[in-house]
Amino acid sequence: MVAAVAVVVVGATTAFFSDTETSTGNTFTAGAIDLKIDFDGYFNKRADRVPNAGSWDEQDLVAGMKFFNFTDLKPGDFGEGTISLHVYDNDAWGRMLIEGVVDSGNTCVDPETEASADADCIGRPVGTPEADGELRENLKFSACLDWGGTPGFQNILANGTSNTAFHDQEEGDNICQTNEPMVITEGTIDQNGETHEFWPALAALWIQNCTDFNVAGANNYGECQGIAQDGRLVGSTTYYLAVNWNLPYATGNEAQSDTLQSTIKFQAVQHRNNPSQTF
Amino acid sequence: MKKIIISGSLIVAVAALVTGATVAFFNDTETSTGNVFTAGSIDLTVDSQGSSYNGNNLAGTNFPSKDLDQEHFFVFEDIKPGDYGLRNISLHAEANPAYACLFIDKKDDQENVIVDPEAEAGDTDTPDGELSQRLQLFAWEDRDGDQRYEPLAPNFEPPLMHDGPSSAPDSFFDITYEIFFDSTSGIGPLIQNNVRHIALAWCAGNQNVVHNNSLGNITCDGSGMGDDSQTDSFEADVVLYAEQVRNNPNFKCEDVVLPQNLED
Numbered sequence: 001m002v003a004a005v006a007v008v009v010v011g012a013t014t015a016f017f018s019d020t021e022t023s024t025g026n027t028f029t030a031g032a033i034d035l036k037i038d039f040d041g042y043f044n045k046r047a048d049r050v051p052n053a054g055s056w057d058e059q060d061l062v063a064g065m066k067f068f069n070f071t072d073l074k075p076g077d078f079g080e081g082t083i084s085l086h087v088y089d090n091d092a093w094g095r096m097l098i099e100g101v102v103d104s105g106n107t108c109v110d111p112e113t114e115a116s117a118d119a120d121c122i123g124r125p126v127g128t129p130e131a132d133g134e135l136r137e138n139l140k141f142s143a144c145l146d147w148g149g150t151p152g153f154q155n156i157l158a159n160g161t162s163n164t165a166f167h168d169q170e171e172g173d174n175i176c177q178t179n180e181p182m183v184i185t186e187g188t189i190d191q192n193g194e195t196h197e198f199w200p201a202l203a204a205l206w207i208q209n210c211t212d213f214n215v216a217g218a219n220n221y222g223e224c225q226g227i228a229q230d231g232r233l234v235g236s237t238t239y240y241l242a243v244n245w246n247l248p249y250a251t252g253n254e255a256q257s258d259t260l261q262s263t264i265k266f267q268a269v270q271h272r273n274n275p276s277q278t279f
Numbered sequence: 280m281k282k283i284i285i286s287g288s289l290i291v292a293v294a295a296l297v298t299g300a301t302v303a304f305f306n307d308t309e310t311s312t313g314n315v316f317t318a319g320s321i322d323l324t325v326d327s328q329g330s331s332y333n334g335n336n337l338a339g340t341n342f343p344s345k346d347l348d349q350e351h352f353f354v355f356e357d358i359k360p361g362d363y364g365l366r367n368i369s370l371h372a373e374a375n376p377a378y379a380c381l382f383i384d385k386k387d388d389q390e391n392v393i394v395d396p397e398a399e400a401g402d403t404d405t406p407d408g409e410l411s412q413r414l415q416l417f418a419w420e421d422r423d424g425d426q427r428y429e430p431l432a433p434n435f436e437p438p439l440m441h442d443g444p445s446s447a448p449d450s451f452f453d454i455t456y457e458i459f460f461d462s463t464s465g466i467g468p469l470i471q472n473n474v475r476h477i478a479l480a481w482c483a484g485n486q487n488v489v490h491n492n493s494l495g496n497i498t499c500d501g502s503g504m505g506d507d508s509q510t511d512s513f514e515a516d517v518v519l520y521a522e523q524v525r526n527n528p529n530f531k532c533e534d535v536v537l538p539q540n541l542e543d
Binding site: 030031034036044060063065066067069071072073074077092100110111114135139245247251255256257259260266268269273278 | 305308309314317322526527
């Protein structure tokens with residue numbers, strides 16, 4: 001302490017012209033990668049802005065929020081759920097995981113005991129436990145990017161309000177119009193679950209549709225907003241993923257009373273400093 | 280020595296943690312657990328309050344609601360012209376609304392031996408018997424369960440035959456299907472918890488049904504069954520078929536293709 005005082009005194013005695021530039025309040029604040037999800041679901045009707053199979057506004061998911069919850073399906077049933085994803089402020093890599101697939105038959109009902117395609121029910125008494133269901137093998141899923149008539153996601157601004165300067169009527173309308181890209185082609189859910197990374201699909205769409213636009217996908221909520229050259233999820237963009245499912249008419253009695261259950265996860269991880277998409 | 284080994288492994292563990300920390304990018308995961316798709320079921324069960332033969336109730340021919348196993352609707356081993364009978368059944372849709380149809384399947388007419396009266400009736404060499412052509416059937420919805428056909432007010436019991444409201448009886452030989460409840464019948468499908476009673480009346484000979492009389496007019500005239508049927512036998516499966524109503528607005532019994540290898 002004594003030495004320090006001495007230095008100050010020395011300084012005061014020499015009155016040179018001087019100037020001081022001060023940078024006050026230097027701060028380091030961590031950014032946030034905060035994924036929020038909203039949902040509209042439809043069952044056995046074409047989307048008409050009146051969802052009849054679940055709907056919630058943008059939020060973090062909590063227990064009990066199921067995209068799909070159907071208890072009495074029959075051949076010919078179909079449905080759609082549009083999942084919208086928002087990562088605020090920061091760019092991120094995104095992916096969807098389907099985990100914990102349960103393919104249960106519950107118990108054998110009478111028609112299953114007479115269905116040759118039902119190996120663990122045929123010829124057995126009604127009520128026999130059925131470990132392996134057949135609903136998973138029959139239920140078909142597909143998904144498109146519900147980006148509307150203009151490539152990219154223009155409709156929702158950074159502050160969450162509707163874009164009045166440009167509004168794409170078909171964007172986020174829960175219908176996969178023919179010009180909207182299929183990102184998951186129709187098929188059944190794999191027994192061991194599935195991983196769908198968003199960036200390869202989004203990068204391919206940039207090449208197809210958006211090479212005249214910003215490589216980072218930031219286009220002031222005009223055409224190609226949210227579609228970046230490397231396929232990242234662009235911060236403060238609202239993406240719409242429309243998931244369609246159907247139980248084909250060809251589904252046989254072996255699927256009666258069976259259950260397909262799974263967990264669906266959406267993950268976002270920072271884009272910056274993370275070129276190899278490490279989650 | 281032991282201590283040194285332990286500390287060695289500790290160092291390794293710490294190093295691994297550090298490696299993990301270097302890839303801890305900011306991230307967020309949103310999870311929707313327990314997404315469920317469960318299929319419904321179409322499960323038809325049948326009960327019967329019993330049957331009668333020439334006006335007499337047959338003991339022990341009733342059975343409770345069940346999936347059919349060894350139950351026979353008709354077992355008659357000495358039929359003569361003018362015999363008649365009635366079988367009552369009730370249909371239950373256990374879980375979901377369903378259409379229902381009747382089929383006569385796996386028909387098997389046997390000549391057995393050609394007895395003298397058959398030969399005299401001109402029945403000499405055909406391999407198949409004639410009995411199914413001489414046995415006629417009429418089905419209706421027996422809404423009040425009294426086993427009488429009451430087509431007019433107040434019961435308005437409809438025929439359940441493939442050719443509609445003023446149907447004549449069909450011979451078992453001619454029946455492939457009869458419409459119980461389909462999209463064309465106009466009397467609705469089976470609904471769960473709503474039992475539908477059906478009466479099946481048969482006749483050895485010519486069955487005559489009057490539709491414009493308020494009280495059951497079904498008669499059996501044995502003159503339609505000649506000597507060519509003597510000692511013949513007829514065996515067949517009576518198949519009751521149910522199919523989902525939802526997504527199926529144009530269901531017709533005539534379009535049904537019965538599954539192969541139906542159990543007896």
